[in-house]
Every structure is written in structure tokens, then in C-alpha cells.
Amino acid sequence: MENISKIWLGPLPADSPYVKPFRMYYVQNGVEKNWDLLKVHDSVAIILFNTTRQKLVLVRQFRPAVYHGVIASKEGSFDNVDLEAFPPSIGVTLELCAGIVDKSKSWKEIAREEVLEECGYEVSVDRIEEVMNYRSGVGSSGAKQAMYYCEVTDADKVNSGGGVEDELIEVVELSLDEAKKMVQQGAINNSPPSCLMGLLWFFANKAPANA
Ligand SMILES: O=c1ccn([C@@H]2O[C@H](COP(=O)(O)OP(=O)(O)O[C@H]3O[C@H](CO)[C@@H](O)[C@H](O)[C@H]3O)[C@@H](O)[C@H]2O)c(=O)[nH]1
Numbered sequence: 650m651e652n653i654s655k656i657w658l659g660p661l662p663a664d665s666p667y668v669k670p671f672r673m674y675y676v677q678n679g680v681e682k683n684w685d686l687l688k689v690h691d692s693v694a695i696i697l698f699n700t701t702r703q704k705l706v707l708v709r710q711f712r713p714a715v716y717h718g719v720i721a722s723k724e725g726s727f728d729n730v731d732l733e734a735f736p737p738s739i740g741v742t743l744e745l746c747a748g749i750v751d752k753s754k755s756w757k758e759i760a761r762e763e764v765l766e767e768c769g770y771e772v773s774v775d776r777i778e779e780v781m782n783y784r785s786g787v788g789s790s791g792a793k794q795a796m797y798y799c800e801v802t803d804a805d806k807v808n809s810g811g812g813v814e815d816e817l818i819e820v821v822e823l824s825l826d827e828a829k830k831m832v833q834q835g836a837i838n839n840s841p842p843s844c845l846m847g848l849l850w851f852f853a854n855k856a857p858a859n860a
Contacts, residue, residue: 650819651711653737656730658717666751689786690749691793693760696780696847697746697768698855701803704822705851706768707844708810709743711817715839716740743821743831743838745796745847760797767818769810770801780850785843796847798855825860828852 661668669688674681697706719739720727748763750756757774764770764777780796812818823831831837832848852860 650709650817651737651741652817653711653732656716656732656737658727667749687786687790689790689792690751691795692747692749693756693763693795693797694745694747694843694847695760695764695777696796696798696851696855697764697770698798698800698851699802699822700800702822703857704824705828705848706746706770706801707743707821707823708746708767709741709819709821709838710812711737711740712742712839713740715742719839741839743840744844747794747843756795757797760795760799764799764801765807765810766813767810767816768820769808770799770805771807772799772801772805776800780847783843783846794843796843796850798851825856829860 661670667689670685671688672683672685674683676682698704699706716735716737716739717727720730720735723735725731725735746763746767748759748767750759752759754762755774757777757779760777761772761774764772776799778798780798782793782795784791784793786792810818810820828848829852831840832845832852835845
């Protein structure tokens with residue numbers, strides 16, 4: 650699925666459209682301090698439940714930042730990344746459908762577009778319910794993410810999803826039992842906290858009574 654043949658690192662270009670590094674200075678308790686931080690885009694994430702199939706709809710994809718994090722934790726070398734020792738699959742995540750807020754559209758509209766692009770379901774914004782807002786990366790970016798919930802049916806499926814342009818995203822359907830195991834076992838599959846929290850919210854608020 651990843652189909653990755655080479656990986657290397659380089660310095661961050663100053664005009665990156667995704668990440669801008671800064672040092673913030675402040676005086677606290679009369680002491681001057683500073684903090685190194687990253688400006689990144691805010692984002693949306695959507696808990697998708699297919700009621701026809703009684704399946705939660707998630708996405709699998711290769712995440713460069715996760716791949717980097719896994720190798721860094723194992724003190725692997727980035728000088729010449731050994732794809733045999735560190736296969737790209739170690740950087741694959743299972744997540745909620747999500748997207749960055751990089752357009753001047755409503756957040757719900759961006760969520761609607763991500764559901765269509767990544768998962769292939771065509772829904773109207775009025776079917777998307779607000780769940781909660783939170784800030785992630787509190788030590789590095791403090792970016793906001795808005796979480797939504799949307800129920801879909803097989804009749805809403807208009808394409809196979811998978812993302813736009815060069816994105817390689819696999820749509821994954823989890824049974825209620827599989828999703829429950831995921832939250833009971835914790836972060837297997839490199840799943841981010843937002844995914845685990847979204848599934849917990851689903852089981853607390855939306856899952857069928859017998860789930
Ligand atoms: O350095 C980068 C960063 C992004 N992209 C592109 O921008 C897209 C952004 O994807 P999108 O689907 O809009 O957002 P996500 O990558 O799904 O990320 C969001 O959802 C994640 C899961 O909740 C959060 O962890 C992230 O912070 C949040 O931005 C990517 O697919 C790439 O095409 C790049 O090409 N280079």
C-alpha cells in the first residue's frame with residue numbers, strides 16, 4: 650500500500666506552506682523565557698459510522714512524521730535510511746478521516762469535503778454533527794482540531810475514496826467489536842489520540858445499545 654522506495658531528510662524550506670517554526674519570548678514571574686514552536690494548520694476530524702453495515706469508517710495512510718518518530722525512538726539513523734530494517738509500514742497509521750483547514754470555507758464544509766475525498770461518501774453539511782474542539786501538540790504547535798460525527802449509509806457511497814491528487818489513503822471499515830478492542834488495547838496501529846478519543850466518544854454516545 651505504501652509503495653515507498655527511498656526516504657531521506659532535508660532542512661525545512663522557509664516557505665513551507667505547512668509548517669512555520671518560531672521562537673516565542675515572554676516574561677513570566679519577572680523572568681524572561683522562550684519557547685520554540687511550530688505554526689501548523691488547524692484541522693477537522695470526522696467519526697464516520699456506516700449504519701447500513703454497522704461499521705466505523707477509518708483511514709490508513711503512511712505518515713512521514715510517525716515514521717520519523719518511530720525511527721527516532723529506536724535511535725535509527727537518517728543518514729541513509731535502511732528500508733529493510735525500518736520498513737515504511739512502521740509509519741502507517743489508522744485514523745479518523747481528517748483534513749487541514751487551509752481554505753476559506755466553513756469548517757463543516759471542509760469536513761464534508763474530506764468525507765467525500767478520503768472515504769467516498771457524499772453527505773450534506775446538515776448531516777455533520779459537532780462533537781468537540783481541542784488543541785493538540787500543546788508543547789509544539791497548539792493547533793486546534795474540531796471533531797465531528799456523521800452517520801452514512803451505503804446509498805451515500807459515490808466513489809471508493811482514497812484522497813485527492815497524490816494522496817494514498819486506504820479506507821478501512823471496523824466492526825463495532827474491532828473498534829471496541831482498539832480503544833481497550835490503546836494505541837496499536839500508530840493511532841493518534843484523536844482517533845482513540847473519537848471512538849470512545851462514539852461508544853459513550855452513539856453506539857447501538859448492544860455494542
Ligand atoms: O508537509 C506536508 C504536509 C501536508 N501535505 C499535503 O497536505 C495534505 C494534508 O492532508 P489533510 O488530509 O488535509 O490533513 P491530514 O494530513 O489528514 O492531517 C490532519 O488530521 C490529522 C489526524 O487527526 C492530524 O494529526 C493533523 O494534525 C491534521 O492536520 C496531505 O495529504 C498532503 O497532500 C504535504 O504535501 N506536505
